[in-house]
Amino acid sequence: MATAHKLAPPAIDPASVPESKGVTQYPEPFRALVAGRARRVLGTALGLTHFGVNLTRLDPGAHSSARHWHALEDEFIYVLEGEVTLITDEGEQTLTPGTAAGFPAGKPNAHHLVNRGNAIATYLEIGDRRPGDEVSYPEIDLAMRWTRAFTHQDGRPY
Numbered sequence: 001m002a003t004a005h006k007l008a009p010p011a012i013d014p015a016s017v018p019e020s021k022g023v024t025q026y027p028e029p030f031r032a033l034v035a036g037r038a039r040r041v042l043g044t045a046l047g048l049t050h051f052g053v054n055l056t057r058l059d060p061g062a063h064s065s066a067r068h069w070h071a072l073e074d075e076f077i078y079v080l081e082g083e084v085t086l087i088t089d090e091g092e093q094t095l096t097p098g099t100a101a102g103f104p105a106g107k108p109n110a111h112h113l114v115n116r117g118n119a120i121a122t123y124l125e126i127g128d129r130r131p132g133d134e135v136s137y138p139e140i141d142l143a144m145r146w147t148r149a150f151t152h153q154d155g156r157p158y
Contacts, residue, residue, distance in 0.1 A: 014055050019040050051126060051129055052125075054125045060115055060117055070127075071136075077095075078100045083117050086101055110136070132146045
């Protein structure tokens with residue numbers, strides 16, 4: 001990933017962006033779900049404000065998130081290396097390097113990725129940072145409201 005020459009803005013070497021492993025805003029007891037996930041927040045490092053871009057790494061056994069869907073935000077992933085299992089309401093399928101998946105806003109198809117292999121998997125995740133978005137996590141008692149605050153499904157705060 002590292003470049004052999006120095007880049008100048010607006011270009012960056014993704015390796016120069018700090019990696020955050022296991023960092024999440026999830027409340028307990030859900031933080032352990034993403035303990036093996038590491039992200040380099042490229043969009044923010046590049047000054048992007050309308051959409052986010054993360055270079056994400058999943059260790060073997062790690063989950064990208066709890067299964068969820070967004071009311072207003074589109075999501076897109078593109079696999080760079082390794083294999084991940086995409087789990088949606090329709091079932092499971094294996095994604096390999098060069099494959100992509102998209103999740104349109106407002107379509108209640110809960111999804112996440114799981115690395116069931118023995119090697120690290122890396123992918124790009126892109127979302128549009130839509131103000132007022134709400135996220136539903138139908139398999140667990142968790143929701144994120146437009147305030148970016150997590151709640152129980154019934155609206156009680158964590």
